[in-house]
Amino acid sequence: MDLIPRARWGARAWREPSGSIRYAGPRKGVKVHYLGTPYSSRPHAQCAAYVRQLQASHMDGNGWSDIGYSLLVCEHGSVFEGRGLQRRNSANGNTSLNEQHYAVCALHGTNGTPGDALLRGLRDAIDHCRTRGPAGSEIKGHRDGHPTACPGDALYAWVRADAPRPGGSPSPPTEQPKEGRPMDRYYEKSKPLTLKPNVWTTVTWDRFHVQGTGWTEKKAEQTLLKGAHAFVLGVGFRVGGLERGDEVQVRIARNHRKAGEDWKRAKSWPIGSPVHAGGRGHFVHTWPGMLPGSDDNRLVVDLLNVTDRDLTVDELVASLLAWPA
Numbered sequence: 001m002d003l004i005p006r007a008r009w010g011a012r013a014w015r016e017p018s019g020s021i022r023y024a025g026p027r028k029g030v031k032v033h034y035l036g037t038p039y040s041s042r043p044h045a046q047c048a049a050y051v052r053q054l055q056a057s058h059m060d061g062n063g064w065s066d067i068g069y070s071l072l073v074c075e076h077g078s079v080f081e082g083r084g085l086q087r088r089n090s091a092n093g094n095t096s097l098n099e100q101h102y103a104v105c106a107l108h109g110t111n112g113t114p115g116d117a118l119l120r121g122l123r124d125a126i127d128h129c130r131t132r133g134p135a136g137s138e139i140k141g142h143r144d145g146h147p148t149a150c151p152g153d154a155l156y157a158w159v160r161a162d163a164p165r166p167g168g169s170p171s172p173p174t175e176q177p178k179e180g181r182p183m184d185r186y187y188e189k190s191k192p193l194t195l196k197p198n199v200w201t202t203v204t205w206d207r208f209h210v211q212g213t214g215w216t217e218k219k220a221e222q223t224l225l226k227g228a229h230a231f232v233l234g235v236g237f238r239v240g241g242l243e244r245g246d247e248v249q250v251r252i253a254r255n256h257r258k259a260g261e262d263w264k265r266a267k268s269w270p271i272g273s274p275v276h277a278g279g280r281g282h283f284v285h286t287w288p289g290m291l292p293g294s295d296d297n298r299l300v301v302d303l304l305n306v307t308d309r310d311l312t313v314d315e316l317v318a319s320l321l322a323w324p325a
Helices: 044-061 095-100 116-132 153-160
Strands: 027-033 071-073 079-081 101-106 135-141 183-188 193-195 200-202 205-210 215-221 229-242 248-256 264-270 279-291 297-305 311-324
Touching: 027 095, 027 116, 027 153, 044 079, 071 116, 079 116, 095 101, 101 116, 101 135, 116 135, 135 153, 193 297, 229 248, 229 297, 279 297, 297 311
Parallel strands: 027 101, 027 135, 071 101
Antiparallel strands: 071 079, 183 205, 183 311, 193 311, 200 297, 205 215, 229 279, 229 311, 248 264, 248 297
16 A cells, blocks of 8 residues: 655644544544545646645635545545544545544546546455444444545446455455554553653553444553563543643553562563644654564553642543464
């Protein structure tokens, strides 16, 4: 899959809306969209500018916080990251519909027939939502559940046929692990977390989701992973009451214990830029690495409040892909 992150296509920063907008949780699947107007074919070098144009229309014309779609696919088969998989989209018709499915938009209009490259890219985007979302198996059109002609008759027929990959070719190898399917879990802290000033706070998780199932309450614990695994971990959180100059940092940490002893900090990895903003803050980061050793090593997440007052984290999630070493 040719995934083009927001930074590569020149996306504007997401604008925090005046009301609450929660992170994307597990979805039933994906809804496919199209532009609904004639679309002129263009060289691939001009596709990013068109996506920027759509973002400007949604933010400046509609007053939305960002481009409305989770992902967008150009006629050349590249997948552009829109709002991505961590935020609710604004494209499916209403809040309830937006929370049920990701929104993938084909840069295809009312004229012409969708080409194989576009269909392959759409299938790549669907598989990406399923693998990394998480998203269930449903593939629908925008018109399912909302009165619209979108995504057009040609794309809707393809959707109704379960979105086959042109030529019957398999999904790109980048979408599948080399040695079997990874453990794919999503964790959440369902209650607000208070961060005391200048102290690292280890997150305790109390809900988890295994891909293809719903959220399950779990015994509250700090451990995300134990034992020798390769892993990719994403962490997302939102902090209320940040003021200009405030800062919150995040790190992944490995705790270790010897037989009969308590857990101790063995190693920590900072995972990117700190959160610091005038207002509310949001941060998502993915870090690949290896958790060594046996069940006496565990993976946790720490947050640091770099202010002189208490801060409250009102949304906190982690997504984990892990392969046994």
